[in-house]
Amino acid sequence: xxxxxxxxxxxxxxxxxxxxxxxxxxxxxxxxxxxxxxxxxxxxxxxxxxxxxxxxxxxxxxxxxxxxxxxxxxxxxxxxxxxxxxxxxxxxxxxxxxxxxxxxxxxxxxxxxxxxxxxxxxxxxxxxxxxxxxxxxxxxxxxxxxxxxxxxxxxxxxxxxxxxxxxxxxxxxxxxxxxxxxxxxxxxxxxxxxxxxxxxxxxxxxxxxxxxxxxxxxxxxxxxxxxxxxxxxxxxxxxxxxxxxxxxxxxxxxxxxxxxxxxxxxxxxxxxxxxxxxxx
Amino acid sequence: xxxxxxxxxxxxxxxxxxxxxxxxxxxxxxxxxxxxxxxxxxxxxxxxxxxxxxxxxxxxxxxxxxxxxxxxxxxxxxxxxxxxxxxxxxxxxxxxxxxxxxxxxxxxxxxxxxxxxxxxxxxxxxxxxxxxxxxxxxxxxxxxxxxxxxxxxxxxxxxxxxxxxxxxxxxxxxxxxxxxxxxxxxxxxxxxxxxxxxxxxxxxxxxxxxxxxxxxxxxxxxxxxxxxxxxxxxxxxxxxxxxxxxxxxxxxxxxxxxxxxxxxxxxxxxxxxxxxxxxxxxxxxxx
Amino acid sequence: xxxxxxxxxxxxxxxxxxxxxxxxxxxxxxxxxxxxxxxxxxxxxxxxxxxxxxxxxxxxxxxxxxxxxxxxxxxxxxxxxxxxxxxxxxxxxxxxxxxxxxxxxxxxxxxxxxxxxxxxxxxxxxxxxxxxxxxxxxxxxxxxxxxxxxxxxxxxxxxxxxxxxxxxxxxxxxxxxxxxxxxxxxxxxxxxxxxxxxxxxxxxxxxxxxxxxxxxxxxxxxxxxxxxxxxxxxxxxxxxxxxxxxxxxxxxxxxxxxxxxxxxxxxxxxxxxxxxxxxxxxxxxxxxxxxxxxxxxxxxxxxxxxxxxxxxxxxx
Numbered sequence: 080x081x082x083x084x085x086x087x088x089x090x091x092x093x094x095x096x097x098x099x100x101x102x103x104x105x106x107x108x109x110x111x112x113x114x115x116x117x118x119x120x121x122x123x124x125x126x127x128x129x130x131x132x133x134x135x136x137x138x139x140x141x142x143x144x145x146x147x148x149x150x151x152x153x154x155x156x157x158x159x160x161x162x163x164x165x166x167x168x169x170x171x172x173x174x175x176x177x178x179x180x181x182x183x184x185x186x187x188x189x190x191x192x193x194x195x196x197x198x199x200x201x202x203x204x205x206x207x208x209x210x211x212x213x214x215x216x217x218x219x220x221x222x223x224x225x226x227x228x229x230x231x232x233x234x235x236x237x238x239x240x241x242x243x244x245x246x247x248x249x250x251x252x253x254x255x256x257x258x259x260x261x262x263x264x265x266x267x268x269x270x271x272x273x274x275x276x277x278x279x280x281x282x283x284x285x286x287x288x289x290x291x292x293x294x295x296x297x298x299x300x301x302x303x304x305x306x307x308x309x310x311x312x313x314x315x316x317x318x319x320x321x322x323x324x325x326x327x328x329x330x331x332x333x334x335x336x337x338x339x340x341x342x343x344x345x346x347x348x349x350x351x352x353x354x355x356x357x358x359x
Numbered sequence: 360x361x362x363x364x365x366x367x368x369x370x371x372x373x374x375x376x377x378x379x380x381x382x383x384x385x386x387x388x389x390x391x392x393x394x395x396x397x398x399x400x401x402x403x404x405x406x407x408x409x410x411x412x413x414x415x416x417x418x419x420x421x422x423x424x425x426x427x428x429x430x431x432x433x434x435x436x437x438x439x440x441x442x443x444x445x446x447x448x449x450x451x452x453x454x455x456x457x458x459x460x461x462x463x464x465x466x467x468x469x470x471x472x473x474x475x476x477x478x479x480x481x482x483x484x485x486x487x488x489x490x491x492x493x494x495x496x497x498x499x500x501x502x503x504x505x506x507x508x509x510x511x512x513x514x515x516x517x518x519x520x521x522x523x524x525x526x527x528x529x530x531x532x533x534x535x536x537x538x539x540x541x542x543x544x545x546x547x548x549x550x551x552x553x554x555x556x557x558x559x560x561x562x563x564x565x566x567x568x569x570x571x572x573x574x575x576x577x578x579x580x581x582x583x584x585x586x587x588x589x590x591x592x593x594x595x596x597x598x599x600x601x602x603x604x605x606x607x608x609x610x611x612x613x614x615x616x617x618x619x620x621x622x623x624x625x626x627x628x629x630x631x632x633x634x635x636x637x638x639x640x641x642x643x644x645x646x
Numbered sequence: 647x648x649x650x651x652x653x654x655x656x657x658x659x660x661x662x663x664x665x666x667x668x669x670x671x672x673x674x675x676x677x678x679x680x681x682x683x684x685x686x687x688x689x690x691x692x693x694x695x696x697x698x699x700x701x702x703x704x705x706x707x708x709x710x711x712x713x714x715x716x717x718x719x720x721x722x723x724x725x726x727x728x729x730x731x732x733x734x735x736x737x738x739x740x741x742x743x744x745x746x747x748x749x750x751x752x753x754x755x756x757x758x759x760x761x762x763x764x765x766x767x768x769x770x771x772x773x774x775x776x777x778x779x780x781x782x783x784x785x786x787x788x789x790x791x792x793x794x795x796x797x798x799x800x801x802x803x804x805x806x807x808x809x810x811x812x813x814x815x816x817x818x819x820x821x822x823x824x825x826x827x828x829x830x831x832x833x834x835x836x837x838x839x840x841x842x843x844x845x846x847x848x849x850x851x852x853x854x855x856x857x858x859x860x861x862x863x864x865x866x867x868x869x870x871x872x873x874x875x876x877x878x879x880x881x882x883x884x885x886x887x888x889x890x891x892x893x894x895x896x897x898x899x900x901x902x903x904x905x906x907x908x909x910x911x912x913x914x915x916x917x918x919x920x921x922x923x924x925x926x927x928x929x930x931x932x933x934x935x936x937x938x939x940x941x942x943x944x945x946x947x948x949x950x951x952x953x954x955x956x957x958x959x960x961x962x
């Protein structure tokens with residue numbers, strides 16, 4: 080009556096087959112995983128912090144291979160916090176998002192923009208709070224933005240977009256020309272960095288006490304590169320430095336073409352979004 | 360002597376019950392043959408092992424012991440199934456397909472294609488009288504229509520053997536009559552028909568030979584005549600007999616010592632009598 | 647009375663028994679194709695493709711969200727929602743359709759009529775799997791087409807607006823404008839996105855093969871669906887689990903053994919989530935895609951063979 084219990088041994092046989100297959104594929108899969116992670120196609124598991132903060136549904140989604148969808152949902156949720164000016168909730172959301180998708184540059188850029196630009200701006204005008212508290216929170220948000228930028232740069236060391244956003248915080252909020260120049264300086268060497276970063280590096284270096292000479296050399300070198308770099312602001316900055324450093328007339332550059340000069344100084348466009356992107 | 364269409368030898372089928380070492384013997388050392396060209400009926404009550412036997416012949420189940428062959432091929436052999444057309448009890452086909460699509464699907468499974476398949480579908484739809492419903496989805500078919508499209512499906516590849524499991528179960532009398540007519544047509548066209556049923560009247564009408572199965576064992580087998588023949592009795596069918604002629608015959612019989620008229624007219628339920636007898640006998644055996 | 651259909655059997659005319667039919671090929675792609683195409687018809691007539699309408703609505707809705715994001719970010723969000731939805735559709739459909747179709751054939755006894763024709767059980771399994779995967783492939787291509795249209799139209803709009811505003815500011819050189827536009831285009835419609843669709847298809851194929859295996863011995867569709875989803879979740883987490891439990895000393899031997907057993911028995915689905923990286927704009931490494939394709943094929947072959955092992959002796 081061997082055939083009597085056919086079904087059970089078949090299943091056992093199948094499980095053995097499964098185990099053999101598992102043993103064969105395990106090393107191959109481990110190797111593939113490493114390659115996929117190295118190619119940034121696969122993410123390492125979310126950091127411990129992310130799990131602690133995630134809601135159950137977000138956790139399930141993450142486990143179910145739906146990290147992007149959960150991250151996108153949280154991003155939309157963050158916009159909700161943005162519209163209600165709940166800055167702390169927004170930051171908490173982004174801490175999870177950046178844990179889920181640490182390699183998505185736009186998350187870092189967004190959160191730095193939200194906390195470093197919007198939250199600080201809100202503190203400048205929020206009359207419900209006493210002036211002292213506003214100032215304290217303004218600084219807190221600015222430094223939180225810097226902290227986020229550092230974390231983002233640790234994840235994406237070659238990201239110029241995160242640094243552009245960070246530079247904006249230093250430039251617009253903390254009015255720290257030296258720090259701004261330092262960040263633009265880092266951007267200059269990065270792959271894919273926008274060409275204007277070099278000019279901005281020069282402009283802010285020029286305003287950083289003690290670096291005027293360096294700035295003058297840098298900007299004139301740019302000027303000598305040719306027509307493409309000879310934008311009105313560049314010429315204006317060189318002219319300022321020529322006066323400041325008392326450069327003798329023969330070595331000064333000629334006056335800029337008045338036709339190329341914009342109506343008003345437009346160093347910064349009317350509205351800038353994360354990544355230095357201009358919005359019409 | 361041609362090869363038998365079905366040859367079942369010492370077939371035993373045991374089912375285990377769950378994980379315990381309990382088991383049920385569904386078919387017990389069963390042997391029989393279906394000759395090519397005949398209509399063979401396997402009859403027995405529900406749970407007697409008819410369907411199990413059929414499934415083994417179809418290769419849907421493996422025998423625990425013994426063998427089942429179809430035209431000399433082992434029933435598990437894929438070639439054997441090309442020789443078989445099967446209509447299960449209460450067939451459900453894909454409801455989303457129309458009658459013609461159903462036949463096309465099964466035809467393609469049998470390797471048919473093109474004009475040959477198209478012609479065959481037309482032929483079969485005509486045979487089972489479903490030409491008008493060819494493009495209607497099976498979801499809207501009545502039970503009798505389903506049974507008929509099922510029969511057409513079983514014949515699609517022109518098999519030599521047609522196996523029918525309870526072909527008229529749940530079908531109304533008119534539909535049932537249509538199916539019986541079809542079976543007889545099949546026999547006339549040279550198909551071997553092997554059917555299972557517990558409806559004795561139906562079997563009596565269409566089968567050349569009958570096997571009676573009970574609790575997995577073959578109890579009686581033979582031609583219908585052999586089975587229902589009562590050796591010391593003779594029946595006569597007379598056409599245009601006048602009452603006077605009947606009276607004369609009765610008179611003649613009475614005049615012979617020992618002879619008497621037992622019954623006049625047809626013995627329609629004789630098979631049923633026999634069947635009940637066998638059932639009672641096996642019950643006695645058991646006790 | 648002799649001409650009535652009720653005539654006794656003996657009186658009917660008889661012909662000679664029929665001759666043998668033609669031979670049967672041992673394995674036939676034609677039969678697999680027939681079962682696969684019938685499965686596609688079945689799924690189509692079950693109105694599966696209505697899902698595409700819902701998908702189109704989701705993608706168009708996300709494409710028109712009014713959020714203060716950069717163009718690149720907005721494109722990236724459209725992509726993530728669209729490809730995330732496609733991925734869910736693919737694996738969920740693979741589980742549900744596969745788990746429903748085979749047990750339904752058994753329950754309805756349609757399988758009897760199919761297997762009593764000259765059809766091998768492997769042909770039946772292959773046909774069913776092929777049918778489900780074809781529907782998934784068709785749906786994925788259709789969904790990809792829908793989101794390609796949405797992404798491309800948004801991208802063109804953003805690029806044009808960005809160009810105009812940068813030009814108007816007069817502050818940027820042509821090369822810089824080009825650079826800025828390429829930032830947007832990087833998040834726009836790119837050929838690599840096709841590989842992301844392929845990745846979702848790989849994942850769904852493995853899920854379907856595993857579900858077929860489960861359904862060859864499961865007693866109900868519900869059981870198959872629940873177990874498949876459970877395996878799917880575990881299959882995503884087991885790398886995380888093993889790196890968490892195996893690397894940390896101090897965990898009991900039992901826990902470590904369990905994690906190892908799970909790793910060996912349950913497919914590593916997480917590997918197949920590499921579409922997320924592609925959608926985020928990472929560069930595709932062709933060799934890796936090939937390797938993943940090979941791994942998928944390996945899963946399909948092994949799970950089909952295991953299914954056959956159980957199914958070939960299955961009695962109905």
